Amino acid sequence: MATLATSAFGLLAVGTAPSALAASGTLGQLAAAQGRYFGSATDNSELNDSPYTAILGSEFNSITPANSMKWDAVEPQQGQFNYTNGDAIVSFAQSHNQKVRGHTLVWHSQLPSWVSNLPSSQVQAAMENHIAKEAGHYKGKVYAWDVVNEPFNDDGSYRTDAFYNAMGKDYIATALKAARAADPSAKLYINDYNIDGTGAKADAMYQLASDLKKQGVPLDGIGFQGHLAIQYSVPSNIQQNLQRFADLGLDVAFTELDVRMQLPSDSTKLATQADYYRQVTNACLAVSRCVGMTVWDFTDKYSWVPNTFPGEGAADLYDDNLQIKPAYTAVSNALGGSGGGGGGDTTPPSAPSGLTVTGTTATSVSLKWTASTDNVGVTGYDVYRGSTKVGSATSTSYTDTGLTASTTYSYTVKAKDAAGNTSAASSAVTATTQSSDGGGGNPGTGAAKVQYKNNDTSPTDNQIKPGLRVVNTGSSSLDLSKVTVRYYFTGDSGATTFTASCDYAAIGCGNITQKIVALSSPKAGADHYLELGFTSAAGSLAANANTGDLQIRINKTDWSNFSETDDYSYATNTSYADTTKVTAYVNGTLAGGIEP
Incomplete structure (x- = not known):
């Protein structure tokens, strides 16, 4: 039976029954049982939304201020500091026994124009003063800082901003040292996007982290933002990539996780999204130094995605009405909750039915089938030729290519769900590829x-x-x-x-x-x-x-x-x-x- 949580303001929160007081525990509680945190970003205007804050305060054990600790909010004019909004979020976190990830001390964006207009000779002093003041103000109140945010371009080159132009790449080491001096107990991170899997940008971050560790620069962790989209594959080597950074003696964390899609959403897209969240959660759990995960706000109601990626959205664990989505269930499952793969949901999808051959050529066979059903959500299908898996699909059709002419093949299909369960195989069908002349047409002697x-x-x-x-x-x-x-x-x-x-x-x-x-x-x-x-x-x-x-x-x-x-x-x-x-x-x- 649904139970309503009470917010910090004494109001009943709608839409929280499946999560905040679930018997299996909140995401924060489940993560804590795994030795990790599970957090959400938030912003000051959202703190006036009582149903929202009821979930924010009960479901998560960590909070990241999305904007109120950035340079333009804290020091809009040189030497004039304003901590009001940041303090409000820290106060909320303290009243709900949540840790705070500080975000962010040095970033090329949301940077007041006065910083970029400084003579190069004055940038370092301004940066060190900003870090000393802000990190000093929050000393003992912030668990970790994203000290430097997004230092790299996608090709692995350093981003040219006011700090790099004035100090070269040494600005990163200088910023980390200044943060350590201001708050010796806070964990210090470098944070970036598109480094979740290996590639030029991730390799550049790895080289930087390795160099800083060898130089004795205070660096405690790397933040992997995790802004994903279902129209692109989840990097297959996320776990291995996290592990190589952990092997440097660094903590790793997903710091801004969301999974957007092209709108409108539908059950298939939501199931795929849930599978992406599950894969990321499992990757973090598989790496002992992956200390936690933060979603970049937990509800589509306050997502940044639609304003940045027109036509896309629905990226979060809760919908616009603060109701949980299959993605929430998938994360809970992976963390060991009552709904799924970590030991809860072991119910596989129904086997695909109606598998038929829709066409053949001399080198290919096309198949289609009827969608499976599942209590968590079907995320895709694996196609087998005989006993060999030959491909996967998120829709209910697939074309197997590279075949031999005039040859008979047998196919089956299995469904997968967001908890990682796999269905029984469909009934088998056979297909015979056409002869080399196309099975009825003669190409003549033309080539x-x-x-x-x-x-x-x-x-x-x-x-x-x-x-x-x-x-x-x-x-x-x-x-x-x-x-x-x-x-x-x-x-x-x-x-x-x-x-x-x-x-x-x-x-x-x-x-x-x-x-x-x-x-x-x-x-x-x-x-x-x-x-x-x-x-x-x-x-x-x-x-x-x-x-x-x-x-x-x-x-x-x-x-x-x-x-x-x-x-x-x-x-x-x-x-x-x-x-x-x-x-x-x-x-x-x-x-x-x-x-x-």
């Missing part, structure tokens, strides 16, 4: 190859712009409707959703089809490919003829940048030349080029 030129002047901008030309290398006419072309690339940073368009085609863009396909087994330089096809109106190519210029464009749906230089099909030539790394097929059979 094809692709010529390529690079139409993009920057390999690191937000688009891929290949110029392609299909050439008939056979001795007879080639029906273009039987031809497909594949350009292979990597999405980078876990990107999974893309758009493709035709900017120009000598045969008419309306006669070209485009689709982006994810490789079931990513290869070096390729986790997706663009597949071009041709309508019947495209006609035929005579022997030795070509299609003429086809100017194609690929973008991520969020318009973030690519790094093309390591892509399988990428080359730098700006005039057409034969390529083996863009493949051509006739009736599904490889006719030209080499697959990765």
Whole structure:
């Protein structure tokens, strides 16, 4: 039966029954039982929302002020300090027996203009004074400080801001030393985003942390912000990445965790979100020096995401009405609560039903099935060819590629839930790939190859712009409707959703089809490919003829940048030349080029 928690202001809180007084414990209590904390960011305006504060004060054992301890709030004018808002949040935390993570002493953003306008010779003194005053004011009241926030660009280079421009990278060591002098007992962190998995930025942070430790600079931990999105994969090596920092003798923590999605939300997206939260929680629990997790506010009602990522949101554990979401249950489960994977929910999803074959080519089999149901939420499906897992899907369809012509295969599918349980296998279906001529059409004696030129002047901008030309290398006419072309690339940073368009085609863009396909087994330089096809109106190519210029464009749906230089099909030539790394097929059979 629902029980209502009482807030610090004596008001009953709505929507808290499944969490604050649950028999299994709050997230803070469950985390504490694991030797960790589970916290939330908050802001001063939210402290006037009594139902919200009832949950904030009871569910979590740590609080981070989202904005009230940043430089622009504390020292808007040089030498004029204002701690009012920060003090209010510290007071709230103290009255609820919660620890406080201070955020943040040195950051390039939300920085008053007077700091950036200082002569370089005065920046260090201003920084040291700011740290001494603020960290000194909160001495003994703050468990840990994000001393330096976001020092790196995504490529691993140092961010050029007022501090770096004045002192070089030594500003980081100087800031840490100043913070230690101001509050010897506080844990000192460097905090950044996009370092959750390994990569250039994480490697740069690792090198910095290693160097600082060797130099004896006071550094106690690394904060991994954990701003994730379901349209990008969870980094597969989060646990290993956390561990390598822990092996330096550092604490690690998720400091600003949320998992956004493209709106509107639905049950499938919420289930995927729950699985992401579960994976992150499990990664933290697997690393002994992962001391805790903080969500960047616990409710969608106060999320920063919609204002920063238009069209996205629903990133938090509670919805706009302060009701728990599957993500909450998944975290509770992982921490050992009553709902799931840590020892609670052991109920698997129902087995997928209605598995059918929807199409075959000489090299692929396409499948679809009916969605499974689950008490926690289905997060995805694993597809098996015989006893071998060949891929996963979050929807109820999958295409298995790279098969042999005229061969029979057997398939089953299993469902997964947010608690990590796996269903029984579906009933098996069999499928036979087509013969090499497409199983009914004869490509004649025609064969094809692709010529390529690079139409993009920057390999690191937000688009891929290949110029392609299909050439008939056979001795007879080639029906273009039987031809497909594949350009292979990597999405980078876990990107999974893309758009493709035709900017120009000598045969008419309306006669070209485009689709982006994810490789079931990513290869070096390729986790997706663009597949071009041709309508019947495209006609035929005579022997030795070509299609003429086809100017194609690929973008991520969020318009973030690519790094093309390591892509399988990428080359730098700006005039057409034969390529083996863009493949051509006739009736599904490889006719030209080499697959990765």
